[in-house]
Amino acid sequence: MNKILEKNLFQNRDHNHQACISEALDTANKICSAHEARFTPIRRRILELIWKSHEPVLAYDLLRILRREKDNTEPPTVYRSLDFLMEYNLIHKIESLNAYVGCSYAHRPHIGQFLICTECNQFVEIDSSKISKTILTEARQSGFEVASQTVEIYGQCPKCR
Amino acid sequence: MNKILEKNLFQNRDHNHQACISEALDTANKICSAHEARFTPIRRRILELIWKSHEPVLAYDLLRILRREKDNTEPPTVYRSLDFLMEYNLIHKIESLNAYVGCSYAHRPHIGQFLICTECNQFVEIDSSKISKTILTEARQSGFEVASQTVEIYGQCPKCR
């Protein structure tokens, strides 16, 4: 394969990650406004924490962090915000990890797939219509009408190979 | 699409399901023998219970059933057998449901995908090389080397449409 054609979506250690966070929060703000949904401080903080890294985050890790900031925080506080953020496609759940990630395509409709590196734990969300369409077509071969797809791909990212 | 070309893998209510179970147990027996792995009564019973339906089964549902048969059964008994059965590809875990299903291709290497009906809960495992290859190719576009894939597809099966 032509190296030049590779679009490496994995982030370098030295990228401007504050920009990733800012953009995510900004997008979230716009989307919530557009839907007249309230982007409350807790929801905002949880989204910010999820974007703190490019790795999937566990709900109870979020809980631990929030408890340091406000000691009466309980699981429902976290899960409610996670549910809200998922409802508006601002985050996704990685089912095979019970972990949550920021959505990279929140500003537009998409059917995401996740590449998760087993070495460094970094992930990227891709939106491959080739994958989603192939799944649609192949499922139809069995007379199955697809409503949603969970595609979680494990392996080694470019840096870790 | 040509209806005739559809290969509907979903089972009718009146199919000979005892044959499904027998075949699965039989295949398991052979595979365990070939690997000099012990197909113990507990492991056999759990595989049988998983094959009792064409629906994903929860670990604690298995536990409840086993407890009726032997009241000192505890979670590790179930999970150990599930781990064993997964190791030899006799069952798979549906990550998005925390549930377990019998493998339909245990006798040969495969990369399965799951079609799960949200109406009747029935599933089928397909082994589409189109899907698995597309995932491989698309991941490589991002410089990612695939080691494993989780593909869980939700929607409506032919009967429920």
Add this chain to the structure above:
DNA sequence: TTTTGATATGTTATATAATAACGTTTTTAC
């Protein structure tokens, strides 16, 4: 600007999923 309904958050309790650690039994190999 109070009332009121809706939404969000606080709080307590519990359900569900899975594993750690260690002891005992069973199986297999020698």
Add this chain to the structure above:
DNA sequence: GTAAAAACGTTATTATATAACATATCAAAA
């Protein structure tokens, strides 16, 4: 028969998620 390995029993705990109800906040209507 004995020893090592594998399987299973047992107790405890960790991890993930939700139910149910109380209180607080917000926003629209009166």
